[in-house]
Amino acid sequence: MSAHEQYAEDLTLYALEALEGEARANLEKHLENCSGCRQELEQVRGDMAMMAMSATGPKPPQGSRQRLLDAIAKEPRGLAVVAGRAPRFNWWAAFGWAAAVAMLVVVIQLRRENWALRESVEQLDSLVGKQTIELENARRVADAITAPDAQQVELVTAKTPAVPRGKAFYLRNKNSLVFVASNLAPLASDRIYELWLLPRSGGPPIAAGLFKPDANGSASVVNPPLPAGVEAKAFAVTLEQESGPHDSPRGTAVMAGGA
């Protein structure tokens, strides 16, 4: 097989170790598969050997032979280490190192994520703990006000006849309303009290729960469904037909109070 003419000049430069960059890479790739060009390369090196003959003449300095033989005597054959020679590149070793570096990067990244997650969990734990305490306090307040067995004592001026009273606790931003009433007159069986929230915006009254007093005239409404974030101007209680409708006040007002 003959050499490819288009590679002839590059083969000469390659043999002289003067071919660089892309041209060198391309030629080496070609040489892997072209025996003709490999043979031509060997021939060019033969030409180089003859060129070297033009330099023959001087003998090595005295002592050089003995120094070499002494050096050889210290080196086991086949294990000589030649100073200045670049080691052959070991792709497997390089792959191993690359894999180790990649694993290290992954481990560092995972540790960072782990720390971030742990921090988030600790923050959430703290928030849950705080909210649990707030909820427990709120429940105790609500229980004290609304529990059936809670003692409710109202102090009024002596000998004043008992009049219906109501108290509304409204937290607009949490949409929470607790209403407790006392001294309510007993109701006919077809009647019911209805609590109303009167918006500060001037809109129509918003139904805030139906209730009937117990035997002591006490009643409560806790967290009825309400539209979110309505600012209250006042609360009122009306006496309504139990059968309804209950979407707007139709009966007589029993009590009212401004917020």
Add this chain to the structure above:
Amino acid sequence: MAVLYDRYSSIVYSVALRVLTDTVAAEDVLEDVFMQLWGNPGSFDSSRGSLGAWLAVISRNRAIDALRKRCPASDIEDVVVSITPDLAADADRSRVAGKVRELLGTMPAAQRAALELAYFEGLTHTEIAAKTGEPLGTIKTRIRAGLTALRKAFQE
């Protein structure tokens, strides 16, 4: 190894000295080449050419590496040299050396200069083109033609 040294050290040393023009540096190359042969005797395949020719090429390449202060551009075991004349005997080497010198003397000056700059000074074709002010392609052609002329001279 002593026998090989006695037979080939003058080729190895002469080429290194011609390239490096420094006896100490040339001696380092001489020792380096023989130590590599001692350390890795399988790097030379005797079925594929003359040991003298192979050592001459290795010596030239190592000397150029030293001159350009670079790591060796090739492994010695990858260097295979195919040559017709046998360079084992002193007489053969003298005959070849005389013929090569004669041929170089008859070469056009520009061609000989391009070949010697590439061979003994390790300049790339780009560097030679910059130095001589001639086109890259011309330099490449001259280097190749110079080496081809040597080959033909020994095939006749």
